[in-house]
Amino acid sequence: MKWLSAFTLLLFVSVAQASEEKPKNIIMVVGDGMGPAYTTAYRYFADKKTSPMIEPTVFDRHLVGMASTYPARVSGYVTDSAAGATALSAGVKSYNGAIAVDENKQSVKTVLEQARLNGLKTGVAVTSQINHATPAAFSAHNESRRNYDAIANSYFDDKVNGQFALDVMLGGGWKYFIRDDRNIVDEFKSAGYQYIDDLTQLDSLKPGPVIGLFGDEGMPWALDMPDKQRLPALVETAVKQLTNDKGYFLLVEGSQVDWAGHSNDIASAMAEMHDLALTLEWLEQYVQKNPDTLVVVTADHSTGGFTIAANGNYQWDPEPLKAVTQSLSSLAKSMVNSKTPMDLAEAGLGYKLNETEKSLLQKVDMTNSKALYVQLKKLMDIRSNTGWTSSGHTAVDVQIFAMGAGKDHFRGHMDNTNIPKIIFELMQSK
Structure with missing residues (x-):
C-alpha cells in the first residue's frame, strides 16, 4: 500500500505540473466487458483485406496503457461491473455489487459528482438501462446494484449541490422509470426535462x-x-445538449459488449464493438475540433474468456460474422414455429447452411427459442473458430485509451482506481 500511495502521489504531481493540459470537457467511456481480446478481434473483424497489412483501428490509435481490475479483498480477484464501475468512478475498491459505496457501505464521491459540484453539466449515454451498474456507480449510491427501483428513484430524489445529478440521461429503462407505484419520467418532465x-x-x-x-x-x-x-447517435446528442461555457462531464458506456460476452455470442460481440468503435471515431473528430476535451476509454473487466481461435486450430475467421443480418437471439425467436426455419436461419446468418449445420439445428426443439439461440451461437463459433472459457467475468488487465487534453497522464500500467484519481486532480486544479 505504501508503494501504491507513492505512485498515486507521483500521478498527482504530474497532473499538477501540466497546467496547460487541463480539460474543459471530460468524456469517460467504458466498454463494459471489453478485455484485450475484444479490441484485437475487432481489428481483424474490421480488416478490409485490400492490402497486405491489417489496418489499425481507433482503439489502436489511442492506446496509452493498461489497468488492473481486481475488487476489494472481500470479493477476491474477479470484479463485477458494480465494483469495477465504483473503482472507475470514485477511485475506491469495494465489494462486488457496490454502487459508489465503500466496503462499509458508506457513500463515496464520484468524478461525475465532483464535476457537478464544479458547476459542469453532466450526463450519461449508455446502451443498458440508465440505472444499470456502470451509469449508476457514477450517478447514485446504493449497497446493491440489484436495487434498480431505488437507484432510479435516487436520480430524481438525491441532489448534488441542490441540483439533479444528471442533465442528460440517454439509454434504456422504461421498466424502472415508468412504474405502477411511481412515474419518474413524469416527475422529470414536471421539473423541466424533455422526454423522448x-x-x-x-x-x-x-x-x-x-x-x-x-x-x-x-x-x-x-x-x-x-x-x-x-x-454514436446517443453520444452526439448528449454532447450537443451538454455543451456550455463552463464545460461538462459525460459518462458513455458500450454496455452490451459485456452482455454478448456473458452469452458467448460472438456475432453480437463484434457488432457491439463496431457500435463502440464508430462512437470513438466520432469522438476522435470531435476532439480534433475541441482540443480542450479529454476522452478516456477503458473497460471495467473482461467477459466470457473470449479466445480468438479454438480447438487447437490456428485460425480465426470473422467473415461469417459480417454477414449476420440480425441478432441470433431475435433470429431464434423468429424461427420458433416457423414453417421454414432453415430458410429463416440462412437469411439471418447470411450464408447457406451445410448439411452438418442443418443437422445441428434440427437436433433442438424448434419451439424453444432459447435452445435455438444456443445452437445458433455454436454454429457461429464453429464457422469463425471462436472459443469461450466462461459465461462470467475474468480477471485479466484491461486497456486504457485516451485522446485530447491531459491524455498523457494515463500512460503506462496503473490500477483502475488511479484513472478517476487523475480525473479528480484535473478537475480540482482547473
Whole structure:
C-alpha cells in the first residue's frame, strides 16, 4: 500500500505540473466487458483485406496503457461491473455489487459528482438501462446494484449541490422509470426535462435537460437496429445538449459488449464493438475540433474468456460474422414455429447452411427459442473458430485509451482506481 500511495502521489504531481493540459470537457467511456481480446478481434473483424497489412483501428490509435481490475479483498480477484464501475468512478475498491459505496457501505464521491459540484453539466449515454451498474456507480449510491427501483428513484430524489445529478440521461429503462407505484419520467418532465422514447426524436430536442429511454431494460442489440448502431447517435446528442461555457462531464458506456460476452455470442460481440468503435471515431473528430476535451476509454473487466481461435486450430475467421443480418437471439425467436426455419436461419446468418449445420439445428426443439439461440451461437463459433472459457467475468488487465487534453497522464500500467484519481486532480486544479 505504501508503494501504491507513492505512485498515486507521483500521478498527482504530474497532473499538477501540466497546467496547460487541463480539460474543459471530460468524456469517460467504458466498454463494459471489453478485455484485450475484444479490441484485437475487432481489428481483424474490421480488416478490409485490400492490402497486405491489417489496418489499425481507433482503439489502436489511442492506446496509452493498461489497468488492473481486481475488487476489494472481500470479493477476491474477479470484479463485477458494480465494483469495477465504483473503482472507475470514485477511485475506491469495494465489494462486488457496490454502487459508489465503500466496503462499509458508506457513500463515496464520484468524478461525475465532483464535476457537478464544479458547476459542469453532466450526463450519461449508455446502451443498458440508465440505472444499470456502470451509469449508476457514477450517478447514485446504493449497497446493491440489484436495487434498480431505488437507484432510479435516487436520480430524481438525491441532489448534488441542490441540483439533479444528471442533465442528460440517454439509454434504456422504461421498466424502472415508468412504474405502477411511481412515474419518474413524469416527475422529470414536471421539473423541466424533455422526454423522448424513440431514437428518431433525438434531432428534435431543444437546448436543455433531457431524459431519453429507448427500451424496457437495455436497448435492442446493435444488430437489431436499422443501421446496426445506436451509441454514436446517443453520444452526439448528449454532447450537443451538454455543451456550455463552463464545460461538462459525460459518462458513455458500450454496455452490451459485456452482455454478448456473458452469452458467448460472438456475432453480437463484434457488432457491439463496431457500435463502440464508430462512437470513438466520432469522438476522435470531435476532439480534433475541441482540443480542450479529454476522452478516456477503458473497460471495467473482461467477459466470457473470449479466445480468438479454438480447438487447437490456428485460425480465426470473422467473415461469417459480417454477414449476420440480425441478432441470433431475435433470429431464434423468429424461427420458433416457423414453417421454414432453415430458410429463416440462412437469411439471418447470411450464408447457406451445410448439411452438418442443418443437422445441428434440427437436433433442438424448434419451439424453444432459447435452445435455438444456443445452437445458433455454436454454429457461429464453429464457422469463425471462436472459443469461450466462461459465461462470467475474468480477471485479466484491461486497456486504457485516451485522446485530447491531459491524455498523457494515463500512460503506462496503473490500477483502475488511479484513472478517476487523475480525473479528480484535473478537475480540482482547473
